[in-house]
Amino acid sequence: MDRVGSVGERSNMRMPPRLVPLIEYGVIDRVVRPLMSGKEAQVYLVETQERLYAAKVYKKATERTFHNRAEYTEGRMVRNSRDQRAMGKRTRHGRARDEATWNAAEAEIIYKLDAAGVRVPKPLAFVEGVLVMECIEGPDGGPAPRLAECTLEPEHAEAVFEQLIREVVKMLCVGVVHGDLSVFNVLIEENGPVIIDFPQAVDAAQNRNAKKILLRDVSNLTSHFKRNVPAHDLRFGHEMWDLYERGELKPDSPMTGQFKLPKHEVDAERLIQHMREVEDDEVKARRPKPTTDERFEAPPGRIRERRPPKSRPPGQLQGTKATNPVVAPQVVVRGRPSLTPTPAAPIAPTRMSAPAVHSAPAPQPSSPSSAPRPSSSRNSGPARSTAPQRTSPPAKGAAAQGDGDAPRRRRRHRRSRSGAGGGVAGSTGSHS
Numbered sequence: 001m002d003r004v005g006s007v008g009e010r011s012n013m014r015m016p017p018r019l020v021p022l023i024e025y026g027v028i029d030r031v032v033r034p035l036m037s038g039k040e041a042q043v044y045l046v047e048t049q050e051r052l053y054a055a056k057v058y059k060k061a062t063e064r065t066f067h068n069r070a071e072y073t074e075g076r077m078v079r080n081s082r083d084q085r086a087m088g089k090r091t092r093h094g095r096a097r098d099e100a101t102w103n104a105a106e107a108e109i110i111y112k113l114d115a116a117g118v119r120v121p122k123p124l125a126f127v128e129g130v131l132v133m134e135c136i137e138g139p140d141g142g143p144a145p146r147l148a149e150c151t152l153e154p155e156h157a158e159a160v161f162e163q164l165i166r167e168v169v170k171m172l173c174v175g176v177v178h179g180d181l182s183v184f185n186v187l188i189e190e191n192g193p194v195i196i197d198f199p200q201a202v203d204a205a206q207n208r209n210a211k212k213i214l215l216r217d218v219s220n221l222t223s224h225f226k227r228n229v230p231a232h233d234l235r236f237g238h239e240m241w242d243l244y245e246r247g248e249l250k251p252d253s254p255m256t257g258q259f260k261l262p263k264h265e266v267d268a269e270r271l272i273q274h275m276r277e278v279e280d281d282e283v284k285a286r287r288p289k290p291t292t293d294e295r296f297e298a299p300p301g302r303i304r305e306r307r308p309p310k311s312r313p314p315g316q317l318q319g320t321k322a323t324n325p326v327v328a329p330q331v332v333v334r335g336r337p338s339l340t341p342t343p344a345a346p347i348a349p350t351r352m353s354a355p356a357v358h359s360a361p362a363p364q365p366s367s368p369s370s371a372p373r374p375s376s377s378r379n380s381g382p383a384r385s386t387a388p389q390r391t392s393p394p395a396k397g398a399a400a401q402g403d404g405d406a407p408r409r410r411r412r413h414r415r416s417r418s419g420a421g422g423g424v425a426g427s428t429g430s431h432s
């Protein structure tokens, strides 16, 4: 565990205010460095009793991108009925309670799943809205890469897929559906996959959307691992839900992917998988081709982590205090290609490629579309959320200036649209 950081090293980083109470209460000894900033949270590497942990600090509701929360929170009950009413009415008190409940949900679920034998980070504490948990370590001793950043050898990929299906079954056995299961919420450690990120998890017994959400979770996995397998062999979601509904699902129930759908039932799993494949192909088609020096040299072993070399020079994150001074934390955090395109695709794109995207003209510097658009709903999965950013990258000049001109450009654009302005309006497609 110690290899993921540098126990005992001093860092110059400013203490994140949300972590101060944890030090005051003696839950952690110190903050080592930021580990990763996700869409919903900032994760820090922290140290306590000479061991390293991950501390997850949730972003405020206004900074998060997770939409359709109601779909996920249905069936979640709050003990205090006054709070429940206030949350329903969206009063100030209600919103604050709602926020606290959302943050606490992950801690509650992670304790439950850990107890049920699901491989999740082992929780240490949940204090003042911050979840402190085991820091998952990757095969090279650094913080574990996400599945999206790994290229797995075929047999290893098969084993990881089977393990993940088994974990989904185990979760369903205790009434939990992840709700945002994707290659971005699976970390790969030496022994296999570890599922993370549970604030949106739904109660399978109480939530009317649970089946739909489960089918989507499972099809996110099948579309990543099983692209060329016929859809009727991939009905794992239907198969496990059917057993669950009949009260016959067991943690070790065999899963075949074979399931005969009742005549009236649409193969939602297949539909979702199909949509996901189209999106994935679009994202891949938009990726710029990697230059040779961007390719990450594969460490020996079954997993090739797809990272640009500058992000984590080999060995830099390894070692303990003696071998790993200061650990260049910022380099790791910024360099982790969180949602940026990665050089190699784990599974070759097949039939649904999107050639039109290749030929899309580059946006002009003065074009309003050069301002980066906000990413789309998190419900649609991380792959989808990267798509709009790729579709309309910031113009070169804008990127260099941190796009500080974007508001001015937008104002100019609005003015020209409200006037006679033929060209700009035409370029936005308003004539069509």
Ligand SMILES: Nc1ncnc2c1ncn2[C@@H]1O[C@H](COP(=O)(O)OP(=O)(O)O)[C@@H](O)[C@H]1O
Pocket (backbone or CB within 6 Å): 035, 036, 037, 038, 039, 040, 041, 042, 043, 054, 056, 121, 133, 134, 135, 136, 137, 143, 144, 146, 184, 185, 187, 196, 197, 198
């Ligand atoms: N326990 C952990 N061990 C190692 N890395 C972690 C851990 N938890 C989170 N991370 C890293 O932080 C990132 C963001 O965490 P996540 O729980 O997915 O939050 P978000 O809701 O913002 O996506 C993850 O993609 C992963 O890289």
Ligand SMILES: [Mg+2]
Pocket (backbone or CB within 6 Å): 038, 039, 184, 185, 197
């Ligand atoms: Mg996540």
